[in-house]
Amino acid sequence: MWEVASSVRQVHSRHHDLPMGNVRPRDSEHLDSIATIMKRNRGQEIHSWEGQGEYWYRVISGAAKFYIVLPGGRRQILDLLLPNDFLGSSPYSPHYCTLEVVVNDTVVACYPRKSVEALAVSNPEIGLQVQAMARDAVSRMQELTLILGRTTAREKVGAFLIKMAERTSTLPTDRLMLLTSRYDIAEYLALSVETVSRSLTVLRHGGLISLAGPRRVKIMDRHRLEEGRHAGIASQM
Amino acid sequence: MWEVASSVRQVHSRHHDLPMGNVRPRDSEHLDSIATIMKRNRGQEIHSWEGQGEYWYRVISGAAKFYIVLPGGRRQILDLLLPNDFLGSSPYSPHYCTLEVVVNDTVVACYPRKSVEALAVSNPEIGLQVQAMARDAVSRMQELTLILGRTTAREKVGAFLIKMAERTSTLPTDRLMLLTSRYDIAEYLALSVETVSRSLTVLRHGGLISLAGPRRVKIMDRHRLEEGRHAGIASQM
DNA sequence: CGAGCCGTTGAGTTCATTCAAACAGGGTGG
DNA sequence: CCACCCTGTTTGAATGAACTCAACGGCTCG
Secondary structure, three states: OOOOHHHOOOOOOOOOOOOHHHOOHHHHHHHHHOOEEEEEOOOOEEEOOOOOOOEEEEEEEOOEEEEEEOOOOOEEEEEEEOOOOEEEOOOOOOOOEEEEEOOOOEEEEEEEHHHHHHHHHHOHHHHHHHHHHHHHHHHHHHHHHHHHOOOOHHHHHHHHHHHHHHHOOOOOOOEEEOOOOHHHHHHHHOOOHHHHHHHHHHHHHOOOEEEEOOOEEEEOOHHHHHHOOOOOOOOOO | OOOOHHHOOOOOOOOOOOOHHHOOHHHHHHHHHOOEEEEEOOOOEEEOOOOOOOEEEEEEEOOEEEEEEOOOOOEEEEEEEOOOOEEEOOOOOOOOEEEEEOOOOEEEEEEEHHHHHHHHHHOHHHHHHHHHHHHHHHHHHHHHHHHHOOOOHHHHHHHHHHHHHHHOOOOOOOEEEOOOOHHHHHHHHOOOHHHHHHHHHHHHHOOOEEEEOOOEEEEOOHHHHHHOOOOOOOOOO
């Protein structure tokens, strides 16, 4: 009934024109040949970003967060990577960024950027794949901007839930398993943990969602959830 | 002394490994050969996004905003494009997006996506250029996320000013000409216009910036401006 | 069993928003 | 030339929302 975190969205690739799996085996071999595959558990870093812009990463299974630590000690998650999501490291990392695994047994492939580029030059198909990956990354960032641009915390959390439901399931479903803790959600949405928790409580009391345990969410009223504008949600508690 | 908006940052290309100007003339000709050049004035749309993901855009001079209109009528600017910035349209535009010019006499090049891809296949160098552009776009989005992730309005506005100063000048400078109205800044930072105006006033009274007219900004105390955390700024008025 | 992490709830404060009004500048038409 | 309008910008007052600080319960793991 409830999907297990580590098995979520293994085969799904949403808007690639040339998804990894549909390409000729020979090309896939080429990309794989330069990859380093790592398996990590929750809390472990994939790479600590000293060699700026040297690697590209692709989550095979599980999930990872790409975050930055601000001078004040606050953390902002810039991207949440699910299976088949790519992270092209920024050409210049303005501050210290980290890629960290959020669920156990997460598998990540690492590609040296120079090798990818060399491969893209010799094999244009791979170049198109890389383009598609990059467009995906832009798309994810735009969607995050859209979520962060919401005015109220409830809207942010609601949009986050809908987006995660889309991303973690191939079929349109109203159930989702949260892959991250409240703290990670807070750092992703630029809210405090308490506000995230309170928002979920409000959405639950309003009948927009239901919770089975802290991480199992069922979307009850998708429309009101995405329109946000507290359409009749009791403001108190 | 003060730079004119339309002449800002015409020749600058920050972190391309293969900037448009450094490549062999033959390749540039190829990219230009599929481009449609348009000149527009403030408020005019470049393209209304019906043909989803069909075009890529590059601002040659001037500036443009890429925004989305939310169901509630609110607008969120997803990207602010300065000269040499690319906008690869999202593979799927989740809602209605618009690319609109914000300063007069803005020149934009439009490239059909299919043609770009065909060109990238036949000429790998172009493929690398496209990759670099896409990485730039991701980088801009991450920086916007970083700004939107700030907690207070003053921090957002401060970070915005510093970022724009970086982007609109080749040399490190403390002066900048705002290319956008307060309304656009508000829609970019997900704040209300009044809050943007108030934040600027607070920063001015705190001695962090000085204003010569609504659009001419001089950064007086860069350090306090980027650290944000209202380090001694009078909270009142 | 205690320690630590995660999640929730409460109380008080701070901050951004909304609604409202006023002002400046650029343009047009009388 | 001046009156007028329109857009853009600023400021005020009051409301509402999120944050901080604090405490507590549940759970896992050593």
